[in-house]
Amino acid sequence: MNLDFKYNSDGLIPAIVQQRGRVLMMAWMNRESLRKTLETGVMHYWSRSRQKLWLKGETSGHTQKVSAWFVDCDKDALLFEVEQESGACHTGYGSCFFQPLDRQGEPLKITEEKLFDPEAVYK
Amino acid sequence: MNLDFKYNSDGLIPAIVQQRGRVLMMAWMNRESLRKTLETGVMHYWSRSRQKLWLKGETSGHTQKVSAWFVDCDKDALLFEVEQESGACHTGYGSCFFQPLDRQGEPLKITEEKLFDPEAVYK
Numbered sequence: 620m621n622l623d624f625k626y627n628s629d630g631l632i633p634a635i636v637q638q639r640g641r642v643l644m645m646a647w648m649n650r651e652s653l654r655k656t657l658e659t660g661v662m663h664y665w666s667r668s669r670q671k672l673w674l675k676g677e678t679s680g681h682t683q684k685v686s687a688w689f690v691d692c693d694k695d696a697l698l699f700e701v702e703q704e705s706g707a708c709h710t711g712y713g714s715c716f717f718q719p720l721d722r723q724g725e726p727l728k729i730t731e732e733k734l735f736d737p738e739a740v741y742k
Numbered sequence: 743m744n745l746d747f748k749y750n751s752d753g754l755i756p757a758i759v760q761q762r763g764r765v766l767m768m769a770w771m772n773r774e775s776l777r778k779t780l781e782t783g784v785m786h787y788w789s790r791s792r793q794k795l796w797l798k799g800e801t802s803g804h805t806q807k808v809s810a811w812f813v814d815c816d817k818d819a820l821l822f823e824v825e826q827e828s829g830a831c832h833t834g835y836g837s838c839f840f841q842p843l844d845r846q847g848e849p850l851k852i853t854e855e856k857l858f859d860p861e862a863v864y865k
Contacts, residue, residue, distance in 0.1 A: 621847035633756055633768060640763025645756060645819045657845050689839040692831050696768045698839040708815050716812040716821040722780050724744035 620657060622650050625695035631665055634697045636683060636707065643683075643707035644715040646675075648697065660685050662701060679740045681705045706734035709741065743780060745773050748818035754788055757820045759806060759830065766806075766830035767838040769798075771820065783808050785824060802863045804828045829857035832864065 626632050631647040646664040648656070652672055655663040662683040666673040676682035683701040690697055708715040711733035719727040749755050754770040769787040771779070775795055778786040785806040789796040799805030806824040813820055831838040834856035842850040 623847075635758055635765055635768060637765060642758055642760060642765060642821055644814065645758060645768075657847065660845075688843050690841050690843060691767065691838040692833050692835075692840070693838070696838075698765055710815050712815075715814040715816070715819075717815070718813050720811050720813060722783075724746075724780065 620654060622653050623694075624690060624697070625693065626650070627695075629667075631667075632695060632697055634662075634664065634699060636662065636699045636701055636703075638701055638703045638707075641714055642716055643701070643703055643713070646673075653697075656685060656699075662699065675707075676704060679705070679709070679735075681707065681735075681740075683707070709737060711735050711737045711740075743777060745776050746817075747813060747820070748816065749773070750818075752790075754790075755818060755820060757785075757787065757822060759785065759822045759824055759826075761824055761826045761830075764837055765839055766824070766826055766836070769796075776820075779808060779822075785822065798830075799827060802828070802832070802858075804830065804858075804863075806830070832860060834858050834860045834863075 624632050630649045634648045635645050636643045649665040652663040652665045662675045664673045681704045683703050685699055685701055687700040706713040713734050717729055721727050747755050753772045757771045758768050759766045772788040775786040775788045785798045787796045804827045806826050808822055808824055810823040829836040836857050840852055840854055844850050
């Protein structure tokens, strides 16, 4: 397996995840999580807060099946096209980027609806 | 201006840039580049290689006009919707993520065509 990308000083590379033209989230991968992702076909990350391998959806069931992936021109960022089970965000929204901002950096009205109730999912 | 996001230990936050559902690139911003972006309406980054403020398109003319922007649930990543002049990638492609990979991490055939000749633009 060829995983020779440019990882940062912590051994991590950013992974942008999209579904049908919508960016769902950005998270970090190390070589192990990338290998796991390619072997299993579902997204695995490195959790920086928990300092461990993280199968996305391991608690919620909201897994992400990889359909295609790309590396950028500098080999220091990855882009994954996925099929997302339910919503990607732990808050219940489809995308973690649900909060629009105005030109002053102040929050605008959130226009999308939650896809699930996080209290029911992460109980 | 409210720029109170979670910057990393270098004072940087990742910025994902998309146009009409296509991810064009990922780069890094500091507070100064974010302020410049919001004040001018065109994307400014922090160049980690050159360690300076970077107006995207300052050499090539391939600027990115901001139409909307979003912060993620953790406040540690930003997403910008832009109108890209010509192509985003310095190689001539529309997106920096032009290289698809297979399940072994090996490059697949690039299916898109270059939008400009980098030798003519960056002469």
